[in-house]
Amino acid sequence: MFHRFIFPTLIGLLVQSFAFAQTFSTEEVAKLQQQANQITIVKDKWGVPHVYTKTDADAVFGMMYVQCEEFFAKVENSLIVRLGRQAEVNGESDLYQDLWARTFIDPTKALQLYQRSPKWLRKLCDAYAAGINFYLISHPQVKPRLLTRVEPWMALMNNIPSIANSNLTEAEFRAFYGKDASVSLASLSPSLEHDFQQAGGSNGWAIAPSRTQNKNAILLINPHSEFYGRIEIHLVSEEGLNSYGAPFLGQFNIFQGFNEHLGWMHPVTLSDGKDLYAETVTKQGNGYVYQYEGKSKAVDSSKVTLKYKKGEELLSKTFTIYRTHHGPVVAVRNKKWISLKSQESNIDLLAVNWQKMKTKNLKQFTKVLNKRVMVGNNIVYADRDGNIGYWHGNFVPKRNPSYDWKRQVDGSIKETEWQGTHALEELPHYINPANGWVQNCNSTPLYAAGEFDSVMNRKPIYMLPDGNTPRAVNAVRVLNQLQNATLDDVIKAAHDPYLPNATRFIPSLISSFEKVKNDTVFAALAGAIKTLSAWDYRTDTSSVATTLAVLWTERLVQMNVAKLPRPITNEEQYSVTNGSNLSVDFLSPAEQLKMLGQVVAELRKDFGTWEVSWGKINRFQRPVEGKPFSDTEKSWAVPATPGYMGSLNAYVSRKSPQTKARYGVTGNTFVAAVEFGKVLKAKTVLTGGASTNSTSPHYTDQVNGYIHAQFKEIFFYKKDVLANAERTYKPGE
Template sequence: MFAFSQNLSKKEIAKLEETAQKVTIIRDNWGIPHIYGKTDAAAVFGLMYAQCEDDFKRVEMNYIEKLGRLSEIKGQSVLYNDLEIKLLIDINEAKTDYKNAAPWLKKLLDSYADGINFYLYKHPEVKPLLLTHFEPWFPLLWTDGSIGAISTADLSVGELKAFYSGSNEKTAYVEREKNVQTGSNGFAFAPSKTASGNAILYINPHTTFYFRPEVQVSSEEGLNTYGAVTWGQFFIYQGFNENCGWMHTSSNVDVADMYAEKIVLKKNKVFYEYDKKLIPITEKEITIKYLENGKLVPKTFKTYFTNNGPIMAKRDGKWISLKSNNRSMNSLIQSWVRTKSKDFDDYKKAMDLKANTSNNTVYADSKGNIAYWHGNFIPVRDKNLNWSKVVDGSISATQWKGLHEVNETVHLYNPTNGWLQNCNSTPYTAAGANSPKKEDYPAYMAPDGENFRGINAVRIFSQDKKYTLDEVITDGYDSKLSIFEILIPALTEIFEKNIKPTDAAYIELSEPISILKNWDYYAKENSIATTLAVEWAYKLDPIIQKAYVNEGETDQVENTKKFAKNATADQLVPQLQAVVKDLNAKWGTWQIPWGEINRFQRSNGDINLKYDDSKPSLPIAYGPGSWGSLPSFKSSYQNGSKKRYGYNGNSFVCVVEFGSKIKAKSVLAGGNSGDINSKHFFDQAQMYQNGQFKDVLFYKDDVEKNAERTYHPGE
């Protein structure tokens, strides 16, 4: 770090000090930074500085990953993860984009780097793992704030390793792990559906905990945005300004495609066939260093590219290339300009950039508009092909033919029912009976299926009710595990038909079955049925967990119904016996209330969380979103623990009403700081546990009344 400090000249330090004086950071009573800059660029400087104060290690780690340098700290085990990143995200393209950026964008990028570098200059005690200096082109490597920002169709790192490792080992094609639901919920209510006559937006991303902190960033150039920022980015990803708000939910819109290439070897040179012509394949050497025995060892890969993209795998003897759009200048521009939208038309102009590759958008505004867009960047393709499968790369007929205009994509403006929902589910139930119609769109636009959160949301919002902010929160925390409306009756019927009172299974399970039969399917802290049901469902056929489906596949709800209808006693009963046995072994009884084992703990600030039964933790009533609960708390056993610990689900949750003045409430998993010694490390935990929200301090007067600390960066 001393060496790094020497790299800043007196002139550079003076410039950074001058910028810092143009920024004021007010920390409120929850430690949330409210950043006020003279200019947008000054505000970005302050935002990056504040993020580093709260959790520099997460800021740094996100860029280590996007630079493809994880192997330098984690070793050879992540070598091919780095190779995947380097094949999909070209550092030189990011540098070129920076050079070509419009002056306003270049100022923001410079301020991004300046804010972080100024933090490191002022904090020589902070020892970065790798990145001692941040470059202004870094944000152009990572232009989308989503947790699923990289799209590889269903090509896996395992297949990439099999292709590029040079080994002859046959690696079977394994469908990429996108099946486990992470997901999010977004709800919008029109004035006709609210008590105040103002539109209301509900923002509920389900991510790994501590993936985003809560911030406000404002300038004298029209920026005034509140919400959640992904560590290391300079735009608020999910949030609102005085005029409108936006919530993103992960989408399965087809944005990346796999091509089977016809490879020809001639005179020791590699060619690929395209429209019956042979074209020399592009070869690039990529060197990655990995940590081994305390030293960095370089490994060079000869990689291949066709007109479609990098070669990523070999299937059925054919080289498979990937066409994707995993970073772009327009994506970064769109991520920024939407945060300054003044109205619906302004937001639609941001959408017209067509550069959001990973997400759906739920929207509401102060004029009473509500809207939903399913995806945004959607290439035009041949409707007769199944684009979730490998297509022929040797013909021009399979090429993308530009992008669909936004009005051609699946979207919905101001439905007459007055509400919209998306829970990573099909857009064709977004507004109940007023939803878009599946037959009006090509299959690749919305292969997404229905899931149990989507079913739950439609059930709740179809009731005749006018919402207040608090009522939206109450319904947003509906904990019904609706999958069990299908699974439990199947279990009880099979048990009653097939298990005789003299059977050992009957003696073991008659009481647990009775509890499940009389359960109302709501996850509750004191519910034994919730424990039995959740533990049991995880032991059933994994098909019922498959949330993200491709074109032509049946969805989670249909798969569950089919499984329940056809299941035999062997597929349902021994699994419950195993649950009872496990609980008895761990606790001495199977009658364990859900809150006893479903726990929230934050005992350290590590990125890879560690859990400990001997340390304090809080009981959590709600369950995993994959079983239908709108609030999601995904927990698992960790290293032989007796209790399940949450690691994913409700993270930043916010509800906002767009009246003449903004009214909003929010809660964050744990707290805003990643420093275990900060009082804001876990100060929101009890609110999180109880589904209680704090008032959002949006206006400066309110922020100042609740100020804990006011300062310029560096002070």
């Protein structure tokens, strides 16, 4: 039964609640309420929202309203970050992150993009703002940190490159813009150290009908990322929208998901559309010039004023942003200004991510992909017609392959300019390969269909920067074994406990002990070595060897990162932290054993013994937002390990100052196995559960399924949704 507000009374209450902010007029509230009345939200027995509407725009309204119900603080924060306004709430320390965002887009440009967008896309942007605004209006008890009103153009602040993925550090950017440009003409020496970060990533598999029991294509959607950064949702409109999956919070497209006809998965790739250029700059009059083809060109400049919080005051600081024809200046190295060239198709990017959700076959999907505006993402695909496919990258500029594009190139010559973009068919890709499956685990395309592809290896080297991750090695192993597969078989394969990098490196550690076992310094490690020698290289919560191996390999990753040339490129660091380019060759037997000794000592310090099972140290816990992990609160043992071990269901856990156990922070988030038959079937799991309310049964009702690969069957067809409905309502109720 619907419990509806009496419409005039609601408007009066809402306007009264927000009168102090003078944010919304009575007419605006009435219009938003009218739109809300066109939307029905059904939450099923797992708490998953299904949004039913007449129009696509109303579906966007409903999606954003639902996102705010569970994650308003994160939705607002995503907007604050993109607007370049973090320092207004967090203080001066975030000033340069704000400057980075405003270097690429500002509200004036975003508004212009909105005005240039096609009418259908503007409607979606309008609904995006409307859904968030109506949530604020109908929840006056929610106090935003900064934004009391969202505008439609904010949806187009969607294409800001990350600093780290641009082969820069925030320290470099801060060093350049934190000083006068005249000083920046010198060779600054900021710290170029990269903090060791365990790599995230994703797995995408597509399995052809020839390898499945029901002779239907199956798609595995398996992103790895920070926990609680997305929701599971189903959107249905009478304009042809019927998509299910996981949007990023603060965005209105289902980034990884499926409809009744086909599905898509986007593992991250190092093949991208960003490059650094070294510019030769000199002072001239009141400005600067840079050299290009033997001539001097003026460096463009513009002012930007940013606000920041200091105590109870809101202060401001004005910066001058510099640009060459390549893009904004972002650093200085060896007396050269460094500019960043990137792709800027904000409108097309927003459109593509929506349009793919409504495609019905390979031809339509490929037509959308052919816009070629997605940067840093691969595409794994399957459909109801039995097709499977894989594309490595999407927006890939044509470059001179004789240059090392991982590092800055000479900005003074034409030879380093982009020469257009590669056509979709020129990219590494597979459509219906003979082996019957494709995979990408943030890995090279050279093994995407199993065997090394010598033909694909002839592609330009800048298309192939990714390593062969141990997750990809594992994926090839399990996919080759799949025959007559069901959804459950695919889910089981995606949680296979074998750890390829343990097989690769632990024998070297054991061999190192044999070489120095008579050294009394290492005699105390005999027990640990015996445990590792008896291990089958499979993770399990009861395994002590897994504990030793993971903590030792973690130190090996750190040692490998430390020896990378500075400045470290994202390609080099990620290929180490994801386990692709790890090595023990530079370490002596004594050095390898010293790391094991550190592991043993740490375990003894925390637990009184080194014989600690992986399940005791590796835990899942979902504390209330803002509260720290605690060894005294309820938690669950997790068998999965970090991706650098080759664990397909990657799970990164960390100690905190107040704990001895390690608790999960990144890894599997929304995972789906989808079978595209005449009737769509899918099983999914979401980290913890669908609710952010710790008192809700949906806060941790998916934990056991998440840990033990027992996925829930989804409700896709409306009769099934209604038969399993837990709550039906309209926004504002």
